[in-house]
Amino acid sequence: MDDPRLTEERLPGNRDVWRIAAPMILSNVSVPLLGMVDTGVTGHLESPVYLGAVAIGSIIFGFLYTGMNFLRMGTTGIAAQRFGANDNDGLRVALGQALIVALLIGLCLIGLQGPVGALAMQLIGAEPDVESFALQYFSIRIWSAPGTLANFVIIGWFIGLQNARVPLVLFFTINMTNIVLDLLFVLVFGMKVDGVALASVIAEYTGLLVGLGFVAHALRRRAGHWPFARLLNVRAYAAFFSINAHLFIRTMALVFTFAFVTAQGARFGGLVLAANAVLMNLQNLTAFALDGIAHAAEALVGKAVGERRRDALQQAVQLTLKWSLLFAAGFCATYVVVGPSLVRLLTDLPEVRDTAMRYLPWLIVSPLISVWSFLYDGVYVGATRARMMRDIMLISTLVIFLPAWYLLQGLGNHGLWLAFTLFMASRGIGMHLGYRYKLLPSMP
Numbered sequence: 001m002d003d004p005r006l007t008e009e010r011l012p013g014n015r016d017v018w019r020i021a022a023p024m025i026l027s028n029v030s031v032p033l034l035g036m037v038d039t040g041v042t043g044h045l046e047s048p049v050y051l052g053a054v055a056i057g058s059i060i061f062g063f064l065y066t067g068m069n070f071l072r073m074g075t076t077g078i079a080a081q082r083f084g085a086n087d088n089d090g091l092r093v094a095l096g097q098a099l100i101v102a103l104l105i106g107l108c109l110i111g112l113q114g115p116v117g118a119l120a121m122q123l124i125g126a127e128p129d130v131e132s133f134a135l136q137y138f139s140i141r142i143w144s145a146p147g148t149l150a151n152f153v154i155i156g157w158f159i160g161l162q163n164a165r166v167p168l169v170l171f172f173t174i175n176m177t178n179i180v181l182d183l184l185f186v187l188v189f190g191m192k193v194d195g196v197a198l199a200s201v202i203a204e205y206t207g208l209l210v211g212l213g214f215v216a217h218a219l220r221r222r223a224g225h226w227p228f229a230r231l232l233n234v235r236a237y238a239a240f241f242s243i244n245a246h247l248f249i250r251t252m253a254l255v256f257t258f259a260f261v262t263a264q265g266a267r268f269g270g271l272v273l274a275a276n277a278v279l280m281n282l283q284n285l286t287a288f289a290l291d292g293i294a295h296a297a298e299a300l301v302g303k304a305v306g307e308r309r310r311d312a313l314q315q316a317v318q319l320t321l322k323w324s325l326l327f328a329a330g331f332c333a334t335y336v337v338v339g340p341s342l343v344r345l346l347t348d349l350p351e352v353r354d355t356a357m358r359y360l361p362w363l364i365v366s367p368l369i370s371v372w373s374f375l376y377d378g379v380y381v382g383a384t385r386a387r388m389m390r391d392i393m394l395i396s397t398l399v400i401f402l403p404a405w406y407l408l409q410g411l412g413n414h415g416l417w418l419a420f421t422l423f424m425a426s427r428g429i430g431m432h433l434g435y436r437y438k439l440l441p442s443m444p
Contacts, residue, residue, distance in 0.1 A: 011311060011312055011315040012300045012304075012312060012315050012316045012319060013319070014319060014323075016296075016300060017293070017296045017300065017319050017320055017323060018296070019164075019296075020162070020164050020295055020296040020299050020300075021292045021293045021295065021296040021320075021323070022164075022292070023164040023165055023167070023168040023292075024159075024164050024167065024168070024291070024292035024295040024296070025289055025292030025293070026168055026171075026172075026292075027164075027167050027168045027170075027171035027172070027292070028171070028288035028289060028291050028292045037178075037179045037182050037183075038054055038058065038182060038196050039051065039054070039055075039277060039278060039281050039346050039347070040345065040346050040347070041182050041183065041186045041187065041196065042054045042186070042192070042193065042196065043274075043278070043346055043347030043348065043349060043352070045186075045192065048270050048271065048274045048349055048351070048352055049127075049129050049130050049133060049270065050133060050192055050193055051274045051277060051347065051349075051352070052126065052127075052130040052134075052266070052270050052273045052274050052277070053130050053131075053132075053133030053134040053136075053137055053193050054134075054137060054193055054196055054277075055262065055273060055274065055276075055277035055280075056120075056121075056124055056126055056130065056131075056134040056137075056262065056266065056273075057134045057137035057138050057141065057193070057197070058277075059124075059258065059259050059262040059263075060117075060120045060134075060138055060259075061138075061141060062255060062258060062259070063120075063255045063256070063258075063259045064109060064116075064145075065145075065148055065149070065152075066251060066254070066255045067248065067251055067252045067255055068102075068105060068149055068152065069152065069247075069251050070244035070247040070248045070251060071098055071101065071102055071149055071152040071153050071156065071244075072152040072153070072155055072156035072159075073156065073244070073247050073381055074098070074156070074240065074243050074244040074247060075094060075095070075098045075152075075153050075156030075157050075160065076156040076157070076159045076160045076298070076381075077160070077243065077302070077381070077384060078094040078098075078160070078240070078243065079091060079094045079095070079156065079157045079159075079160025079161060080159075080160040080161075080162075080299075080302060082094055082160075083160055083161050083162070088222040088223060088224030089224045089225060089226075089227055091157075091161075091219075091222065091224070092219065092224060092225075092226050092227070093227060093230050093231065093236075094157065094160070095153065095154075095157050095215065096226065096231045097230075097231060097236070097237060097240050098153040098156070098157070098240070099150055099153050100231065101237070101240070102146070102149035102150045102152065102153050103146050103149075103150065105145075105149055106145035106146030106147070106148070106149045106150070107145075107146060109142060109145040110142055110143060110145055110146075113138070113139065113142045116142075117135055117138045117139065117142075120138070121134065121135060123259075123263060124259075124262070124263045124266050125263065125266060125267055126266045126273070127266075127269075127270055130266075130270060130273070133192070133193045134193075136193055136194055136197075137193040137194070137196065137197045138197075140194055140197035140198055140201065141197040141200050141201060143201050144200055144201040144204040144205070147201075147204035147205045147207070147208045148204045150208050150211075151170060151174065151204060151207050151208055151211055154166075154170065154208075154211040154212070154214070154215060155167045155170060155171075155211075157215070158214070158218075159295065159298075159299075161218070162299060163218075164295070166211075166214045169210065169214070170207050170210060170211050170214075173203075173206060173207045173210050174203045174204060174206065174207035175203070177199075177202065177203040177206045177207070178199050178200055178202075178203035181195075181198070181199035181202055181203065182195070182196055182199045184199075185198060185199055243386070244386075246386035246387050246389065246390040247381075247386050247389070247390075249390050249393075249394070250386065250389045250390040250393045250394075253390075253393045253394055253396075253397045253398075254393060254397075256397065257397055257401055257420070257423055258280075260401075260402075260405075261276070261280070261416060261420055262276065262277070262280070264405070264416050265277075265413065265416065268412065268413055271351050271352060271355045272355060272413050274347070274349070274352045274355070275352055275355035275356035275358075275359065276356075276359070276413070278343055278346045278347060278352065278356045279343075279356055279359060279360065279362070279363050281346065282335070282339075282342060282363055283363060283366055283370075286328075286331045286366065286367050286370065287370065287374060289327060289331070290324055290327055290328065290367075290370075290371055290374040290375070291374055291377075291378075293320050293323050293324045293327065293374075293375065293378070294320070294324075294374050294375055294377050294378030294379075294381075295378060296320055296378070297316060297317065297320040297375060297378030297379050297382055298378045298379075298381045298382040299382065300312075300316035300319075300320070300382065301313055301316050301317065301378070301379050301382030301383055302381075302382035302383070302384075303382075304316055304382075305382065305383050305384070305443070308443065309443075310440070310443040313383075313440070313443055314440070316379075316382075317379055317435070320375055320378065320379075321375055324371050324374065324375040325368075325371060327367075327371075328367040328368045328370070328371035329367070329368065331367040332364055332365070332367050332368055335360070335363055335364045335367075336364055339360050339363065339364060340357060340360070343356045343357060343360065359413060359414070359417055362414075362417040362418075362420075362421060365421070366421065366424070369421055369424050369425050369428070370424045370428070371428070372427070372428025372429070372431065372432060373424055373427035373428040373431060376427075376428065376431035376432060376434075376435060377389070377431075379431075379435060379439075380431065380434075380435075380439070383439055385434075385439060388431075388434050388438065388439070389431075392427060392430035392431055392434060393427065395426070395430060396423050396426040396427045396430060397423065399426075400422055400423055400426040401419055401420070401422065401423035401426075402419075404418065404419035404422045404423070405419035
């Protein structure tokens, strides 16, 4: 059904959480699994230079694309409101405005690829041979920008319609296409970083074609028309950008931190850069899995706030937090037992393996520290408290992470990982306090 809603007479239950969380977890974990395949195919080439180049290229696109994740979150919120109001024309406006913005941003990124790539390489400061291959990767994959951002919009739009199945199909299509082409281009055709990048481009546009098919089907079932005057009126986009401005700043601070970790790892040399890339792939696997439950929090908390029901809000937070903590504990245990095996799976380069093993304990403790911020991201998005999200993120980045990194530089890469861990802990503590003393008391 397109409209699976809770009745006003009951509180959210575990079934309501998993109706949304299960397909989103499956969708989300496919993203870092793709990164693990990228790492795996390049990690088994004859030099760690290729692995480092793909790691740098991936972090650049992580910075660019994750910074544009407001297209997904903002579209979800706007579409959910139009859906709740049964405003089919408004649903078309929400989709059309976001797709136009996505297309314009994507074309700008392609047009600015020269200075963007040069600036990124200067900031990261990788070794010359790594930088050369990273630029090759960047110059190919940048052509996926319009398709990637349009897919963000389509996925967000369907989540707003409380339809988690279509995002699952899109993620599966994009990532499986990418994985198959990765293996084909690199292992069969003998390509290197150029093959990994080309696979990403083809996969994104394949997913876009599938997504547009689902959109057309959904709109045929919803009577209405396209109000083109609203799509062409520049002033009509003011509300769109006002909703997303705080989310954009918050997200840019987050991806800056991840990019900074990679950049500092690069300054420690190619081995540390490659080892950190292996561990960050596993960190991303944890984050994307837990984000699936956070998506359920977005939907359930948003509904509770819209109904002005404190009891439903508390129940939604308690349930999603409970499941998040259970999953986080499971990840910790998994990394204790099979962490070394996962490292060996991702690379057969002995020096990279040995280096990654020295820093594996940071990955083991990370899930139970990071889980709070992942879950509360969903709570705050559902409650539309983007300003609070922005403020807490900026404090965690500028007041906690950067000073900690500066003071801990003498510890080398261990100091870098400790600073990152303190950053994640600060986010979780800040958002928990914000929820308890500001968000919850504001409910009637």
